[in-house]
Amino acid sequence: MNAETGPVIFIDDNEDLLRAATQMLKLASFSPSVFGSAEAALASIDENFDGPVVSDIRMPGLNGLQLFERVKAIDPDIPVVLITGHGDVELAVAAVKNGAYDFISKPYANDRLLVTLHRASEKRRLVLENRRLRDAVVRSAGDIPLIGEAPTMIRLRETLRQIADTDVDVLVEGETGTGKEVVADLLHRWSKRRTKPFVALNCGALPESVIDSELFGHEAGAFTGAQRRRTGRIEHSNGGTLFLDEIKSMPPALQVKLLRVLETRQITPLGTNETRSIDLRIVSATKADLGDPAARGDFREDLYFRLNVVTLRIPALRERREDIPILFGHFLERAAKRFGRPVPDTSAGVRDRLMSYNWPGNVRELVHFADRVALGLEEVDTPIAPGRKEQAVSNLPLSEKISLYEATVIRDALQECGGDVKRTIEILGVPRKTFYDKLKRHGIDAADYRRNASV
Ligand SMILES: Nc1ncnc2c1ncn2[C@@H]1O[C@H](COP(=O)(O)OP(=O)(O)OP(=O)(O)O)[C@@H](O)[C@H]1O
Ligand SMILES: [Mg+2]
Numbered sequence: 151m152n153a154e155t156g157p158v159i160f161i162d163d164n165e166d167l168l169r170a171a172t173q174m175l176k177l178a179s180f181s182p183s184v185f186g187s188a189e190a191a192l193a194s195i196d197e198n199f200d201g202p203v204v205s206d207i208r209m210p211g212l213n214g215l216q217l218f219e220r221v222k223a224i225d226p227d228i229p230v231v232l233i234t235g236h237g238d239v240e241l242a243v244a245a246v247k248n249g250a251y252d253f254i255s256k257p258y259a260n261d262r263l264l265v266t267l268h269r270a271s272e273k274r275r276l277v278l279e280n281r282r283l284r285d286a287v288v289r290s291a292g293d294i295p296l297i298g299e300a301p302t303m304i305r306l307r308e309t310l311r312q313i314a315d316t317d318v319d320v321l322v323e324g325e326t327g328t329g330k331e332v333v334a335d336l337l338h339r340w341s342k343r344r345t346k347p348f349v350a351l352n353c354g355a356l357p358e359s360v361i362d363s364e365l366f367g368h369e370a371g372a373f374t375g376a377q378r379r380r381t382g383r384i385e386h387s388n389g390g391t392l393f394l395d396e397i398k399s400m401p402p403a404l405q406v407k408l409l410r411v412l413e414t415r416q417i418t419p420l421g422t423n424e425t426r427s428i429d430l431r432i433v434s435a436t437k438a439d440l441g442d443p444a445a446r447g448d449f450r451e452d453l454y455f456r457l458n459v460v461t462l463r464i465p466a467l468r469e470r471r472e473d474i475p476i477l478f479g480h481f482l483e484r485a486a487k488r489f490g491r492p493v494p495d496t497s498a499g500v501r502d503r504l505m506s507y508n509w510p511g512n513v514r515e516l517v518h519f520a521d522r523v524a525l526g527l528e529e530v531d532t533p534i535a536p537g538r539k540e541q542a543v544s545n546l547p548l549s550e551k552i553s554l555y556e557a558t559v560i561r562d563a564l565q566e567c568g569g570d571v572k573r574t575i576e577i578l579g580v581p582r583k584t585f586y587d588k589l590k591r592h593g594i595d596a597a598d599y600r601r602n603a604s605v
Contacts, residue, residue: 154272155179157201161191163209174260188212192220193370193379200278202229202251202270207238215241218250227277229270282345296332297477300470301599306462313460314340319432321457323439324464327514330435333462337433338391346390349383354399361404363420372421384417387430394434398449405450412456467509467516472561474504477513481520489524557592569599
């Protein structure tokens with residue numbers, strides 16, 4: 151028989167029975183945790199518990215039926231097997247009708263219990279696996295590809311493909327709205343970890359008082375108010391990817407602990423001395439350039455070096471203007487579909503604005519703009535963000551129009567020559583120094599157009 155084994159929680163107030171059950175379960179290759187009371191057992195049960203619970207019905211304190219109700223409240227898919235004595239059979243039958251997995255009458259043959267536990271373990275394993283797969287499907291339903299044809303974006307996608315299925319930790323750097331979370335998500339989905347959890351944690355959003363137990367978990371009774379054992383987020387992401395967002399806002403004390411986790415790949419939940427090994431890939435994100443000591447502030451340098459085995463920098467939208475129309479077209483279509491409207495034609499005014507605005511909120515701001523255009527809310531003459539003075543190209547003075555045109559011509563030429571400066575200069579027929587002056591003035595980096603440059 152290809153029988154499923156694994157953890158089992160076994161509860162009985164009779165010590166001799168507990169000892170015998172432990173031995174029997176171990177012999178059958180289960181990993182039993184035994185408890186003398188329902189209260190004690192409950193502290194070890196949460197929605198991630200990956201096995202069945204077996205309990206005697208008659209016990210002082212919480213009885214087996216009450217325990218079943220509690221477990222059901224934690225996760226109705228945890229199989230609970232009740233052991234009944236004389237006179238409880240009717241109650242046990244009612245409990246099974248109410249969702250308990252099975253009941254077994256005392257005295258029982260070990261084999262009878264083992265068969266039930268094999269089946270219950272298999273069921274539990276399938277439920278948890280299904281949940282993980284469902285999570286993965288839900289995640290990919292909102293599947294966002296990393297759109298962009300700028301040389302930097304093409305290279306970024308190539309690098310992502312290359313490193314996604316390795317275990318290196320990755321630091322993603324980019325201004326707000328550039329797509330850091332999209333990149334983290336792709337690293338997960340393009341890796342073999344995709345069926346395991348992707349756990350995102352915003353290091354700036356958690357109050358310092360709960361961040362420890364949130365990340366590392368705790369045992370019941372580890373501190374006042376810790377009634378139940380809790381699996382921390384790090385442990386929860388075991389096998390998968392832990393996404394640490396906004397790492398610069400991580401409190402200093404936590405930085406030290408995280409560094410230890412990164413070095414040892416082990417955690418120690420609060421209230422235990424026990425260390426647990428974890429297998430995870432850490433992707434972190436930052437808006438600041440943490441490689442620059444001035445920008446790093448009190449973010450630890452050693453932690454920075456640990457996290458950035460590979461750094462991926464996502465360029466701001468204004469540094470890849472050629473992607474603006476592509477992204478806009480995509481978002482406009484998506485918005486029109488969502489709002490059940492026809493895709494509007496892009497007016498000259500909208501087009502002008504796309505190219506003349508500098509998009510400080512990057513792709514996110516462009517998504518919102520497309521939403522407004524799809525809804526017909528975007529008057530071409532209204533400024534994009536309140537208080538920001540933006541003009542359509544058609545309203546710009548001639549000199550600025552020419553300057554914009556010049557930048558486009560230079561970008562096109564660089565693109566055509568694959569970033570080869572010498573050839574670009576020849577094509578454009580300008581002196582070398584003038585060319586470099588113009589690159590500087592327009593904020594263009596020729597390296598971005600070299601196809602095999604590294605990210
Ligand atoms: N290259 C891209 N292709 C398609 N959609 C993108 C791209 N980049 C960003 N987006 C979209 O833009 C929005 C912002 O992206 P995301 O949340 O990943 O940004 P972020 O860098 O994490 O921003 P913040 O620093 O503010 O958290 C999302 O709706 C995302 O789907
Ligand atoms: Mg983000």
